[in-house]
Amino acid sequence: MQPSHNTRRQHFRHPAEIPIEISSSTSVEKSTEYTHDISCDGLSFQSASALQVDHIVTLTIKLTKPRFEESARVIWCHELTTGYEIGVSFLEKDALFRIRMVEQVCHIEQYRKDVLKLQNRDLTSQEAALEWINKYATDFSR
Structure with missing residues (x-):
């Protein structure tokens, strides 16, 4: 699932390893992953499971009070030898x-x-x- 030319990252990435909980309206399962990069429009993380492009997920970070919770759209999903690297874009502009x-x-x-x-x-x-x-x-x- 490669990104199209117009969905490739256009902003500088900030490396960060922040634990995030990923949930979806189509699944009762939640997984905890770690972010890899954060940019102006979203973030990336590794996951054991693939996510469909355009799928909407909820990202939750419980390290702060109040906790961070935002919806994001899956922009790309790359298969790795140890799972998948997934890039998402925030739906709300102030999420960054x-x-x-x-x-x-x-x-x-x-x-x-x-x-x-x-x-x-x-x-x-x-x-x-x-x-x-x-x-x-x-x-x-x-």
């Missing part, structure tokens, strides 16, 4: 801003864990956020 905020929260939490492990400093979430923003926010916005 919200998922980028979730991505930032994930980076800050990882930073907090790294500082504890490498520097033996146990930062609060707020302290980690302030340090991370001062060090990395400029690069993150690209």
Whole structure:
């Protein structure tokens, strides 16, 4: 299931590994996957199961409060040796801003864990956020 010429990604991708729950109105099963890339119009993730192009799915990220939940359309689905890589496009335009905020929260939490492990400093979430923003926010916005 290759993308057509006009559905190929046209925006810069931001690598991110965020756990997401994928659900569909045509199936009672939900699966938890990890995002690979986030761009202006959507994201990609690997899945054990294929999804049909144009199928509508619900993406849920439970790491933040309130949780992120958006509908997306499957744009492409590539078979891999270990499953499928799937690209989806958000149906709502403000979804990108919200998922980028979730991505930032994930980076800050990882930073907090790294500082504890490498520097033996146990930062609060707020302290980690302030340090991370001062060090990395400029690069993150690209």
